[in-house]
Amino acid sequence: MTEKSQISNTGFLSKLKDYKELTKFTLSFTVVFTCVICYLLAPNIVSYNWKMIALLFIAGMFITGSANAINQSVEKDTDAVMKRTANRPVASGRMSQQEAYTFAAIIGVIGVLMMWYFFNLSSAIVSAFSLFLYAFIYTPLKTKNSIAVLVGALPGALPCLIGWVAGQDDFSAGGWILFAIQFIWQFPHFWAIAWVAHTDYTKAGFKLLPSDKGPTKYTALQTIMYSVLMIPIGFLPYYFDLTGTISLWILTASNIAMVIQSIRLYKEMDVKAAKRVMFSSYIYLPIVYLALLADKI
Secondary structure (H helix, E strand, O other): OOHHHHHHHHHHHHHHHHHHHHOOHHHHHHHHHHHHHHHHHOOOOOOOOHHHHHHHHHHHHHHHHHHHHHHHHHOHHHHHHOOOOOOOHHHHOOOOHHHHHHHHHHHHHHHHHHHHHHOOHHHHHHHHHHHHHHHHHHHHHOOOOOOHHHHHHHHHHHHHHHHHHHHHOOOOHHHHHHHHHHHHHHHHHHHHHHHHOHHHHHHHOOOOOOOOOOOOHHHHHHHHHHHHHHHHHHOHHHHOOOOOHHHHHHHHHHHHHHHHHHHHHHHHOOHHHHHHHHHHHHHHHHHHHHHHHHHHO
16 A cells, blocks of 8 residues: 555545544434334334334434534534533534534435435424424523523434334324433433533533532432432333333333432532433433333334
8 A cells, every 4th residue: 555545544534533523423323222222112113124224223323413513513612612522523623614514414414314215204304303403402502591401302302202203103102202211311311411521511601500500409409300200201111001011120220220329419419429320321221222122022
């Protein structure tokens, strides 16, 4: 390989890495994972069609990646002042806003059209709405008011409904139950992250904690309240015959674990306790959704 081709190859890999970071690949993967699981939980899906699963995954990654790319384009200045995000492609100047917006538009449109063509119009409409809500309402609202967490929880949970609608082609109770599980989960999840990153977020002007005074007893109490609310919601999949007894117990145990970690945060009031809530929330989703799917099988 010549020196010129080596440089060219390095440049390509570097650009590919930037696009991966622009779409927040790991976060997008987690979001699309729940979308696919909810698709498989739909009663109409009685066997695994791996082609359709792959198409849903690709479309979901395009839509979620588009929303994340727009998010980074809008927040390039605030990202630049935070240590955790300063090296992102647009914030660091490695990629222009125009390039990021163009890339976001292309993959966003492709993703929505894929949902329409391969699945149904309803799932495509909800996908487009979710993208719009995250990129153009939640993102700019983060520096205005802490209600941004409530607004952001909507597109954060809509992938569950999108997956259900893609498989079932209706907005029946099962889809809304799965939406509710992920919607309520996001409050202790977001607030734990905002607690840990409070110093950085304050520099950027983000207002994501329920108290204007930052990490307070009130914030910890809100975390407990929403974690407790997760317990009765966890009974709904069993009550509506989506899954069986095993997943009911796993959901209940997982929800109680979230309550315990939230109570510890209230008692200890430090970053270490907030990190426990944060990491507990990270492992919560795969445990819960895989339990629901396994119980259906």
